Amino acid sequence: MDPQSREFVPQQTRKIGVTRRSVSGFFPFRGIKSIEYESSLERDFLVRTEFSLRVRDIVPQPAQIPFVTSDGQTYVYPPDFWVRFDDLIPPTLIEVKYKTEWQDSWRESLPKWKAAWRYARERGWQFRIVDESRVRDLAFENIRFLQRYRSTYFSSDAVRKLLGLASDLGTASIQTLLAHYGNVRSDRSDNLQLIHHLLATRQLDCDIGRPLDGSLHVWIANHGTE
Numbered sequence: 001m002d003p004q005s006r007e008f009v010p011q012q013t014r015k016i017g018v019t020r021r022s023v024s025g026f027f028p029f030r031g032i033k034s035i036e037y038e039s040s041l042e043r044d045f046l047v048r049t050e051f052s053l054r055v056r057d058i059v060p061q062p063a064q065i066p067f068v069t070s071d072g073q074t075y076v077y078p079p080d081f082w083v084r085f086d087d088l089i090p091p092t093l094i095e096v097k098y099k100t101e102w103q104d105s106w107r108e109s110l111p112k113w114k115a116a117w118r119y120a121r122e123r124g125w126q127f128r129i130v131d132e133s134r135v136r137d138l139a140f141e142n143i144r145f146l147q148r149y150r151s152t153y154f155s156s157d158a159v160r161k162l163l164g165l166a167s168d169l170g171t172a173s174i175q176t177l178l179a180h181y182g183n184v185r186s187d188r189s190d191n192l193q194l195i196h197h198l199l200a201t202r203q204l205d206c207d208i209g210r211p212l213d214g215s216l217h218v219w220i221a222n223h224g225t226e
Helices: 040-051 099-104 106-122 138-147 156-169 174-181 188-200
Strands: 025-029 033-037 055-060 065-068 074-077 081-085 092-096 126-130 171-173 204-206 217-220
Touching: 025 040, 033 040, 033 055, 040 055, 040 081, 040 092, 040 138, 065 106, 074 106, 092 106, 099 106, 106 126, 138 188, 156 171, 156 174, 156 188, 156 217, 171 174, 174 188, 174 217, 188 204
Parallel strands: 092 126
Antiparallel strands: 025 033, 055 081, 065 074, 081 092, 171 217, 204 217
């Protein structure tokens, strides 16, 4: 299949073994597939990636890219992830690395990163290096906060009424949504937890990079189509 096709999904080319120097494991991506990671930063990247409704799929260790070092030696570089987004963003090869690591080794790493950039460009993809400044930010803290509400129980009637109100309002601040919904249920704390639950379960959407306060605007989540 043509790598530039929307249906193309690369296969994992390298299994991650047990390592003593970092955290490794499996991330249950949307309850559909297990994604291997080999550092806590990669795990946190997956937390952020899973939350984004613009992300359609993710594959760990998606390629083995040959590159030649300055002394003429040939090696193979496996990027950490391949991420498929919606139609507005091209698929992207991702290298997840701590800032101090890529800054300290950028001269040695430049040949493999250039090879990855060329490999991605030939396929209509992008290549990005992501460090903790792009992972462990306010958006990540908000996602972690919302996770505690994923399994909180609310009646189907309460969920239906709040989603119906959100649909009627279009885009509204949490404060506005609470004010309107207060006519249905009087407990503001419970109502706020319900909003958090709907955000956590991706039934409502928001700009997750903004503070989770009353001024945050929310709307019905658009999951798009495959």
